[in-house]
Amino acid sequence: MNAINSQKKHVFFRRVSTAGQDIITQEAADLPFREKLSDDEILIINEIATSANKKAIKERPEMQRLISLVKDKKVHSIYAFDRSRLFRDFYEGMEFNDLRAKYDVQVIYTSVGNGNMPASDDVFVEGLLSMFSDIEGKNIARRSREARLRYPAKKFGYQKQKETKRFLHDSSKSKGVQQYFAALKEISSLDDLYKVTKEYRKKLKKTDEQLVSMATDPFYAGYDLEKGTNKLQHVTPYISIEEFLQLQRVNGEFFKAFLERKKSLMCQNIYTPCCGYCRKPLFYKIEEESNSSYYSCSSKLHPKVTVSFSDLSKIIGGILSEIIQNFNAEKLINQSINCYRTIKKHLEAEMDSIDQNLNGIIEELVLGSDDYSADWKQDPMYKRKQLLKQEYHNCLEQIKENQNALQKNKSVIKVIEEALINQSNMNPSMLCDMLINGIWIYGDNLQVDVFYFDYLQEMEKEMIFEGEDIA
Known part of the structure; x- marks a missing residue:
């Protein structure tokens, strides 16, 4: 295959759905077009054993490569046997048509003359043809499925x-x-x-x-x-x-x-506990007959480590509950208030300075000018005065914006507090990822590392769960 250089290429794209299909027909159809070009103008992309019915664009590396070349403005024309070789899905086909039109890339179907329509710049016409290709692809998939049901490649027994x-x-x-x-x-x-x-x-x-x-x-x-x-x-x-x-x-x-x-x-496998001895992630196992599951370590070099999902879930739920109960929302609100006050104080000081400068400029304009017939609006000091007035107005707006932000912060903090409580019941795995750094299981106890943050009040460093607490 030729290397890609700065010259725009004529790309010959071929696709077969299975490894056993023959690509010769497509090669023969595009041969007359290739014969008119030099080798350094041609780029061949063969997509083998790839079903456009079963795989989306993102799952087709060769098609992704073609799209990237178009976006990089490295494609002059695309040659394909027919529309179905490029796409089967209607929406993907229309997106590709928009893309090639945007980058002025011509599409030539090499099987035209065998009942296939040439590529069209008319969106309506191309849309209809893409729709027919989509329908044909779904019919092929349906017929293939029916054939597999009646004549499977293999059937046990x-x-x-x-x-x-x-x-x-x-x-x-x-x-x-x-x-x-x-x-x-x-x-x-x-x-x-x-x-x-x-x-x-x-x-x-x-x-x-x-x-x-x-x-x-x-x-x-x-x-x-x-x-x-x-x-x-x-x-x-x-x-x-x-x-x-x-x-x-x-x-x-x-x-x-x-x-x-x-x-x-x-x-149920929503947690990632590790063995406290060998520090490796525990394996998740299920017992369908008893409708239960558990985590365990396979190593025989240390005491047995195992914990049921039910017990671990209840323990983590208890820890999350403790974290939420110790969440200090008032401290977070007070910090927002202090931050607002600091910003406001700085802006008010700046406004005082602007006010003094304005007064000085006004005095000089009024008392220091002898020529009132002059165009006073062109006076540099007047222009400076207008700029200072704008800066003063900006400071007022910033104070107002920060005041509004403070009010929103108070509301958001309350929402966060309520959401933490709700999520502990609805989505404990998400809270576990957010608030817990690690879970380490030992023979008869476990260690949970909680992420430290400033708004968490003093929590017990050691929590004991008796049998009835997790039953």
């Missing part, structure tokens, strides 16, 4: 015959899959589901999410239920469609609750 495209039971896994579906038919509670997934997590070497996905996938019944009830003749089922539908009716809520519980437990 199956062997895919390339010649016939039939999905037959994988002899090495079929027994385990059959036993798993048989076990699912016997569950009658969420606890039963946890016992089944715990057993088959090891047997089938699948995650909990993958196991639940299997349990809710009609492919294992030899059907596609995405749109209606479509039997997949090429699939050998593990379970009948009647048994599958019965499984969803009876246990569907358990499957949903199972996934939601894990998601909820994972979202």
Whole structure:
């Protein structure tokens, strides 16, 4: 690829959605244009295995590179097979069209003559064409998804015959899959589901999410239920469609609750405690069956360190509550008042000085001038007088502005005080980041470093939480 120099380039942009797709067609289409240019005028950008349907602009490095070149005024023209090679999304396409128009960059579609419209400077026309490209892209994505549902590249428990495209039971896994579906038919509670997934997590070497996905996938019944009830003749089922539908009716809520519980437990990981001995961050672990989570250190070189999320959360909540109760809002208000008084005193002194200068100038203008017929407004002393009057007025305005700011400060401080109280209940993790410097867990106690600031009154250096305090 040629290096980019100061000369504006003719950029040939090509894109294929998957690594297996061939870019030769696009290369052949832009060859007649490249043959008319010298090598140092050409820059080729190939975007391989990148779906414009699935990835936004910020997720496409080569497109970001092209946009940067346009903004740097290094692009003369852009050549692409058609609009879909640049963008699929309507809004992204219109933004790009605005960008290339702003920097006077021409766009040439090399497949024109095959049913594709050339690039247009008409915003309305280009908008319609971008819209059609967007719709086409979404249809392609929909069709691809439907194809994957019926003919997936791989499916656990199956062997895919390339010649016939039939999905037959994988002899090495079929027994385990059959036993798993048989076990699912016997569950009658969420606890039963946890016992089944715990057993088959090891047997089938699948995650909990993958196991639940299997349990809710009609492919294992030899059907596609995405749109209606479509039997997949090429699939050998593990379970009948009647048994599958019965499984969803009876246990569907358990499957949903199972996934939601894990998601909820994972979202609880809002703190970053560290081991007090080795000073390393603790690992966050969840126990889905008991619906609980905890932090622990894996090191065996010191006493065991573990604390449940529930206990840690209550302790941190108690510490945050202490911080908020000891927050001295009055001290903050008094400092604002003192600051205002200092500024006001300085400005009033400046105003006194201006006033004295004004009086001196007025006396000299009135008593010292003999020629009243002269254009007195052009007198340098008169101009000086006007400047001093403006400075005096500015000082008055500054005093007024600071007075208003003081009143706002008082209101803001009260709001801060109320917000701290509310956030301790609504968003403790945010307050923890703002007010707590570090959390260190030891065998039977923990150390919390609180950020020191002037408006925090005396707090207890040591706080003891008994069992009932955190129960």
